[in-house]
Amino acid sequence: MTGGGIIDQTNRALRDIGLCGLFLLQIVGRLRLSTRQWGEVMRQLYFIGTRSLVIILTSAFFVGMVLGLQGYNTLVQFGASESVGAVVALTLFRELGPVLTALLFAGRAGTSIAAEIGLMKATEQLDALELMAIDPIERVVLPRFIAAVLALPMLTALFNMLAVLGSYLFAVEWTHLDQGLFWSRMQSVVDFQADYVSGFIKSVVFGIVIALISVFQGYTAEPTGRGVAIATTQTVIVGSIIVLVLDFVLTALLI
Amino acid sequence: MMDNSEQTAFIELENVVFRRGPRTILDDFSLSIPQGKVVAIMGPSGVGKSTVLKLITGQLKPASGRVIVNGQRVDVMSDRQLNQYRKTLGVMLQNSALFTDLSVYENVALPVREHTGLTETIIRRLVLTKLHAVGLRGALDLYPRELSGGMARRVALARALVLDPALVLYDEPFTGLDPIAVATVNQLIGHVNRALSLTSVLVTHNVEQINQLADLAVILVEGKVAASGSPEQLIEDQSPAVRQFMNGLPDGPVPFHYPARDLSEDLLA
Numbered sequence: 001m002t003g004g005g006i007i008d009q010t011n012r013a014l015r016d017i018g019l020c021g022l023f024l025l026q027i028v029g030r031l032r033l034s035t036r037q038w039g040e041v042m043r044q045l046y047f048i049g050t051r052s053l054v055i056i057l058t059s060a061f062f063v064g065m066v067l068g069l070q071g072y073n074t075l076v077q078f079g080a081s082e083s084v085g086a087v088v089a090l091t092l093f094r095e096l097g098p099v100l101t102a103l104l105f106a107g108r109a110g111t112s113i114a115a116e117i118g119l120m121k122a123t124e125q126l127d128a129l130e131l132m133a134i135d136p137i138e139r140v141v142l143p144r145f146i147a148a149v150l151a152l153p154m155l156t157a158l159f160n161m162l163a164v165l166g167s168y169l170f171a172v173e174w175t176h177l178d179q180g181l182f183w184s185r186m187q188s189v190v191d192f193q194a195d196y197v198s199g200f201i202k203s204v205v206f207g208i209v210i211a212l213i214s215v216f217q218g219y220t221a222e223p224t225g226r227g228v229a230i231a232t233t234q235t236v237i238v239g240s241i242i243v244l245v246l247d248f249v250l251t252a253l254l255i
Numbered sequence: 256m257m258d259n260s261e262q263t264a265f266i267e268l269e270n271v272v273f274r275r276g277p278r279t280i281l282d283d284f285s286l287s288i289p290q291g292k293v294v295a296i297m298g299p300s301g302v303g304k305s306t307v308l309k310l311i312t313g314q315l316k317p318a319s320g321r322v323i324v325n326g327q328r329v330d331v332m333s334d335r336q337l338n339q340y341r342k343t344l345g346v347m348l349q350n351s352a353l354f355t356d357l358s359v360y361e362n363v364a365l366p367v368r369e370h371t372g373l374t375e376t377i378i379r380r381l382v383l384t385k386l387h388a389v390g391l392r393g394a395l396d397l398y399p400r401e402l403s404g405g406m407a408r409r410v411a412l413a414r415a416l417v418l419d420p421a422l423v424l425y426d427e428p429f430t431g432l433d434p435i436a437v438a439t440v441n442q443l444i445g446h447v448n449r450a451l452s453l454t455s456v457l458v459t460h461n462v463e464q465i466n467q468l469a470d471l472a473v474i475l476v477e478g479k480v481a482a483s484g485s486p487e488q489l490i491e492d493q494s495p496a497v498r499q500f501m502n503g504l505p506d507g508p509v510p511f512h513y514p515a516r517d518l519s520e521d522l523l524a
Contacts, residue, residue: 120354120355123350123352123355124348124349124350124352125352125353125354125355127314127348127352128346128348128352128353128354130314130341131312131314131341131344131346131348132341132342132346132365132366132369133337133338133339133341133342133369133370134365134366134369
């Protein structure tokens with residue numbers, strides 16, 4: 001890439017960050033908490049949250065099993081196999097739970113939000129709303145944004161639960177580790193405040209980031225098939241990168 | 256200009272200039288649309304017909320000039336004023352723009368729910384009346400994906416009319432429809448305009464339908480009004496641009512070739 005190309009790209013990225021920030025202010029400014037708005041939020045929560053359950057829970061279960069397997073194989077060499085539950089829980093609650101759920105959520109729900117809003121724009125549905133004096137940000141963007149922000153922490157909690165269950169099944173049922181030891185080591189090592197709450201804070205921040213990127217990409221998409229395709233792809237790429245970068249920043253701040 | 260000295264102008268565009276990037280779409284453009292008529296804005300694709308419509312709805316603002324609708328300056332309205340103004344408009348967009356996640360009934364009911372505090376019983380009566388008027392009362396539970404192009408256009412018409420607007424704007428209402436649907440939509444637009452004493456503005460390039468439907472027609476060429484008058488007057492008009500458009504000739508004042516270098520230069524290069 002030429003020097004000019006890099007400068008152009010940087011300029012565009014900085015402009016998008018600025019526009020994204022302004023868009024967030026526009027969304028938050030329209031929060032009314034009216035019954036009708038919450039009704040729509042609940043409907044979107046179903047589409048965004050409930051429909052992401054299959055991919056999140058299946059992934060969580062196998063991630064838990066793999067962590068159990070890897071943890072057990074390493075710990076058994078030091079005669080510390082009973083700590084497998086604690087190691088898995090720490091890995092999950094602090095890092096893998098929030099990060100993997102956010103990445104999966106960007107792929108499953110983020111793309112669907114961006115594509116839906118982008119398509120509404122391409123088929124003039126957003127124009128139609130504006131022409132009926134109905135604010136498209138309040139009507140279309142806000143409910144999806146709020147639903148995505150609410151869904152991610154809940155999905156992360158479910159991811160953590162299923163992953164712990166997966167590791168439990170591997171460690172206790174497969175390797176016949178004592179289940180009392182498995183749970184008691186986990187209980188004594190994991191600190192609710194330092195481990196679980198810090199993970200929860202991460203998932204809230206990731207939720208806001210992915211929700212904002214999805215609605216922004218959809219709303220500002222070029223109103224063509226190609227434009228919608230780019231918005232969908234960008235949601236995953238930008239969403240994933242920002243989640244991983246923010247994960248480092250948040251870990252450094254919270255540790 | 257249109258001879259409408261005896262009629263009240265409902266919409267007036269005065270010396271409007273509109274540019275998109277370096278290109279001037281409308282250049283010192285003036286148009287007066289009388290109240291209670293069906294007026295067609297015609298012209299070749301890309302000439303700025305839809306731009307005129309978007310100036311009337313306030314979606315676009317002119318670089319200079321004035322846009323006046325029913326005595327109000329649309330081009331200087333704030334967002335709040337535009338919202339109030341748009342509640343008095345009905346707009347039917349080119350591809351109907353029905354909300355895909357809502358049923359036919361909910362699509363038509365949406366503007367009523369948003370802008371009035373009417374009870375569900377009254378909303379239902381209102382929506383059913385409008386759907387009955389476009390012949391689709393039986394389709395109220397269908398979703399837009401289950402409708403044909405003509406049916407979708409009729410639902411969009413019912414939705415545009417549900418708040419009893421004074422002005423209805425139609426962007427290419429006949430595009431992509433089969434002959435039966437075209438005739439149906441044509442008849443409905445005329446009927447609705449007469450029955451409800453509306454002012455209707457259509458953007459279209461369907462010459463045949465306009466002859467039957469419009470009271471007045473305007474032909475735009477290169478960002479200016481090339482001719483205006485009743486469809487009969489336009490058929491008689493002898494100016495080359497009007498003849499080319501009315502008779503569908505591929506070459507004329509609107510050239511067949513996109514501007515390019517000389518052919519021999521290009522081929523021998």
